[in-house]
Amino acid sequence: MEKYDLIIRPKRHAFDINFKEIWQYRDLLRMFVKRDIITVYKQTILGPIWFVVQPIMTTLIYMVVFGRIAQISTDGTPQILFYLGGITIWNYFQESFNTTAKTFTENANIFGKVYFPRLIMPFAKVTSGLIKFGIQFAFFMAVYLYYLFTQEGAVQPNWSIALLPVYILLMAMFGLGTGIIFTSWTTKYRDLTFLLTFGVQLLMYASPVIYPVSSIPEGTMRDILLLNPFTPILEGFKYAFLGAGHFSWTSLGYSAAVATVILFLGIIIFHKTERNFIDTV
Amino acid sequence: MSKTVIKIENLSKIYRLGEVGTGTLSHDLNRFVRMNILGQDDPYAKVGHVNDRTQKAEKGELVAALRDINLEVKEGEVLGIIGKNGAGKSTLLKLLSRVTSPTTGSIKVKGRLASLLEVGTGFHPEMTGRENIYMNGTIMGMRKWEIDRKLDEIVEFAGVAKYLDTPTKRYSSGMTVRLGFAIAAHLEPEILVVDEVLAVGDAEFQKKAIGKMQDVSQNQGRTVLFVSHNMASIQNLCTRVYILEKGQYYYDGDTDAGIQKYLNNRVSNTETKLSERSDSSGNCLLMFEKVIIKNNGHEGINLQSGCNAEFDIYYSIKETLEEVVFRMIIVDNQDVVRFVCNNYHSSRPITRITEDGKITLQIKNLPLPEGKYYFHLLSVSKNTKLHDIEFAGSIVVERGDFYGTGKIPTFKSGLFINHNWISY
The missing domain is CATH 3.40.50.300 (P-loop containing nucleotide triphosphate hydrolases)
Structure with missing residues (x-):
């Protein structure tokens, strides 16, 4: 029997994902990230500043609507930090989801011309999203440090700040997982695109981004909220920096388990779609 | 013997026309269960249809863009893949490039x-x-x-x-x-x-x-x-x-x-009326019907170098046309153009065509050397393409006395041209 390096067949197993090949294409991932950065910053003077405008405006609106008018509690922490922190970490999920959810439709042209492991594309998007997150996070830190040093006791940072990379990783996994599931479905059913922005918005209100879990009365409502896998991440993030909120290893473990399952499912669905999507897109 | 680097076996690619999915949720589900859980072939893929673009697609009809291709390529070979538009060349390329995957069969590749x-x-x-x-x-x-x-x-x-x-x-x-x-x-x-x-x-x-x-x-x-x-x-x-x-x-x-x-093969269907050729293009307000070739007034596709060749081109029209240009391109058996006849340049466009009829292209003293030739036909009205047929027909040219000297040239390339040698 002769040996062949590559065999192209009609079907592969659902779990037959060539991670070795993805690793071989790591330089491509780097180039895609570079391309994203260049195309955002070239020929704009303010470039990165724009990324900060959105959280500022949103925070101001939340302060007025939810803080002043609705008078929703922020667990006694400064409103500006509470909202800004929530928005910053949530934005990273949203950004990752929004960009990866367009993987197939936006790259149909490239995908139709050349082969490379398609997963590289959403991976690159999540990676370049880190830069936007970094800028927004730096802004959050600036405001945070101001409160930390000028207003004694307004915020109580603690050891769990060390878990920040875990929170970011989990948000990336959620964004990537849901995004690639979404993009796989939209190749066949275009109308799902309409759900995209709307769905993320709904999800945000269903997660404790602009309100703390403690503001929800004990009972069914709170139980449902605690089932939301985003809850431990958002609460944990605020707990680490502001000292208010809830943290437990169990809930974090639950969140990580859900993220892993979603990402795993996403990769399988994505993998199944990538092989023939060019015929249907 | 050099080794095989590409081996294609029973390769087919089926496309469904008109819509994506089997059309019904139950079929979709059935297919999903069989293909993904039981690991069977797609029960709705009918391998059997010939890809014929002339027939109008029925809704949801399956078409084999490629069917049962077997091909082996050896190391160091330069293989040319040819075929008309729609013959499946691009599909084969896409499969080889892994842009899309085959419906049945396999491609094995050695090396990058x-x-x-x-x-x-x-x-x-x-x-x-x-x-x-x-x-x-x-x-x-x-x-x-x-x-x-x-x-x-x-x-x-x-x-x-x-x-x-x-x-x-x-x-x-x-x-x-x-x-x-x-x-x-x-x-x-x-x-x-x-x-x-x-x-x-x-x-x-x-x-x-x-x-x-x-x-x-x-x-x-x-x-x-x-x-x-x-x-x-x-x-x-x-x-x-x-x-x-x-x-x-x-x-x-x-x-x-x-x-x-x-x-x-491209002209094998000279028996088919030109107006029914599937590989033509244009808006069809004017359609070529047939071409009758005459050699010194006698019908037949055999001509001689230097003969008086006439091409009677019959056409039908759908409406009155103005400023009509006809063009015939003569190519040799390697698809290399030998010459072009175009009434826009050589005389002027036909001012007005009101009914079906014919136009005759006359070439006195045919300059083609011995060989087999093909012609492409095109008609244009005011910059819009009416009818364009590549390989509309073929002609066979035999050796002939082009210069009228009683001597018969035997070479096959280029064209004859009337000329003089002047010695002093």
Whole structure:
């Protein structure tokens, strides 16, 4: 029997994902990230500043609507930090989801011309999203440090700040997982695109981004909220920096388990779609 | 014997026309269960339809863009893949490039395969030439260090050294294409799959590109699969041709014989009325019906060099047409143009056509040497194409006394021309 390096067949197993090949294409991932950065910053003077405008405006609106008018509690922490922190970490999920959810439709042209492991594309998007997150996070830190040093006791940072990379990783996994599931479905059913922005918005209100879990009365409502896998991440993030909120290893473990399952499912669905999507897109 | 580097077995690709999915949720579910859980073949894929684009597609009809293709390519071969539009060439390329996957069958490949369906994939106009080299190179599967090593060569081949750090949006389109091809040419895969779209750029660059491909195959012993409509470049490059016809195997073998077979096949339907030919284009307000060829007034497709040839071209019209131009291109058996007859240049457009009729193209003293020729027909009215048929018919020219001297020339290339030698 002769040996062949590559065999192209009609079907592969659902779990037959060539991670070795993805690793071989790591330089491509780097180039895609570079391309994203260049195309955002070239020929704009303010470039990165724009990324900060959105959280500022949103925070101001939340302060007025939810803080002043609705008078929703922020667990006694400064409103500006509470909202800004929530928005910053949530934005990273949203950004990752929004960009990866367009993987197939936006790259149909490239995908139709050349082969490379398609997963590289959403991976690159999540990676370049880190830069936007970094800028927004730096802004959050600036405001945070101001409160930390000028207003004694307004915020109580603690050891769990060390878990920040875990929170970011989990948000990336959620964004990537849901995004690639979404993009796989939209190749066949275009109308799902309409759900995209709307769905993320709904999800945000269903997660404790602009309100703390403690503001929800004990009972069914709170139980449902605690089932939301985003809850431990958002609460944990605020707990680490502001000292208010809830943290437990169990809930974090639950969140990580859900993220892993979603990402795993996403990769399988994505993998199944990538092989023939060019015929249907 | 050299070893097989590509082995294609029973390869088919089925497309469903009209809609995506089987159309009903229950079929979709049934198919899903069978294919994904039970691991069976698609129960709704009917392998059996011939891809015939002349027939109007029924809703949800399945069409085999490729059917039961078996092909082996040996190391160092330059294989030309030819076929009419819709014969399945692009589908085969897509399958080889792994852009889409087959419905049945398999392709086995030995060594690295790179396919060029396009040059400069992934180029971004905001990025500099250097950045785009890395972008495109990595998309094609090169590692960064490989590109580092070849950067100078690529830049030199493309001739863009001066503009390496300029965004490619400031490049001329020719420069962009050259850069794209230069990267592709330096990929150094064991197997290169090339689409004819590569035949872009100016004449000088084309020569360079073809030269590079020849170099790749002959001197470096690499395998090349080349898809083209252009018989001349196929003849130049390929050691073997594979012909597809309506998604199926038609011919596999020697280049010259293959090209003959392909061209003959294109006119084999001279019996079919021209107006019913499926491979024509235009708005069909005027349709060619038939062409009757006369040799010194006698009907028949056999002509002689120097004879008085007449082509009676019959047409039908749908409405009154003005300023009509007719054009006939005579090509030889390698699809190389020998001459063009066009009433726009040689006289003037027909002012007005009000009813079906014929027009006669008269060529006194036919300048074609011995051989088999084909003609393309085209009619245009006020810059809109009415009817365009390639390979509308064929003629056979026998040796003849072109110069009227009683001597019969025997060479076959070029054209005869009336001339004088003046001695002093």
